[in-house]
């Protein structure tokens with residue numbers, strides 16, 4: 078029986094090949110002067126930054142360029158962008174790039190409106206009200222930031238990476254054009270895709286899971302299982318890129334409702350200690366976390382195994398559920414991602430301190446099984 082459920086997805090999704098050209102038309106409904114927030118190199122070198130500026134201009138929207146966002150954006154980058162948007166009287170924020178540019182743009186929209194330091198608005202529900210309207214164009218298929226109310230920001234000096242969650246930071250419009258993603262290099266394609274997969278798996282097995290997010294999550298798992306190895310093997314495969322773009326946005330919608338679990342709760346703080354790629358960390362932790370959670374709802378793990386194409390007939394419930402863990406391990410191998418934290422440059426001596434930071438933050442997210450300090454250390458050690 079389905080009891081009560083809430084479902085909020087206020088973002089207009091504009092999905093499909095070549096739809097980048099609609100950006101001017103979509104943005105002009107929200108403002109006349111846009112701060113265009115993007116990364117430092119890729120979008121400019123590929124010509125997308127120029128294209129977006131031209132498309133905006135054609136619809137009478139002026140663009141102020143802020144192409145300073147680094148991977149794992151720092152709070153300083155966000156604060157500077159917020160001041161720039163305010164100083165230049167921008168009335169809309171357009172984000173173009175990977176999850177880093179999209180998340181930075183969300184923080185910028187908050188600081189431009191309310192001033193101060195973005196760190197004051199971190200955590201859940203600390204954004205006081207509506208922010209500058211946001212339009213997002215993801216260039217990676219991974220974080221799902223285009224459909225989530227989350228932004229992840231880094232406080233480098235304090236070795237802290239933390240999230241902001243607020244319904245006010247949803248994009249008004251997300252333009253998801255797989256042609257913008259064709260050039261993503263192999264390794265980045267692999268880890269961003271694994272990020273999307275991890276969102277789907279964590280949302281599906283979360284304690285907040287509900288029928289709508291479950292369908293979105295399972296669909297994302299199925300799409301990613303089929304298409305992620307394909308697109309890692311051949312980045313020019315447009316169909317596989319398109320499937321991954323959709324998987325990422327669907328998985329974003331799923332975590333927007335059901336939240337993430339321990340792979341993210343352990344992985345994010347770790348990113349404050351070591352310079353690591355988000356998707357590689359959470360993907361590597363995922364099979365360990367799945368195993369840890371397996372008894373909370375084995376039927377759901379069996380469903381994951383099934384949509385991943387595993388044969389489960391005739392197996393005991395536990396063995397069938399474990400097939401999902403095995404399938405995720407195989408996926409990591411197929412796409413060439415590291416399997417151990419040591420391979421990502423994490424040092425064993427840091428585990429106790431990392432575990433304490435996890436416990437100080439948000440150790441469980443919406444995980445079905447909760448962790449204590451010893452469990453976090455155990456999971457890090459197993460993954461090491």
Ligand code: NDP
Nearest residue numbers: 116118119148149175176177216217222225227229260261
């Ligand atoms: P990044 O946005 O950090 O991008 C990684 C690299 O890929 C950058 O060097 C970037 O170049 C390059 N790049 C991006 N797009 C292209 C392209 N089309 N072609 C070639 N190169 C490209 O990576 P992610 O997308 O993985 O975002 C990670 C961030 O998102 C982390 O901070 C993570 O914590 C966060 N995150 C947010 C979530 C949310 O719900 N908001 C959920 C999960 C993760 P350049 O530097 O030149 O731009």
Ligand code: MN
Nearest residue numbers: 220272276359
């Ligand atoms: Mn993630």
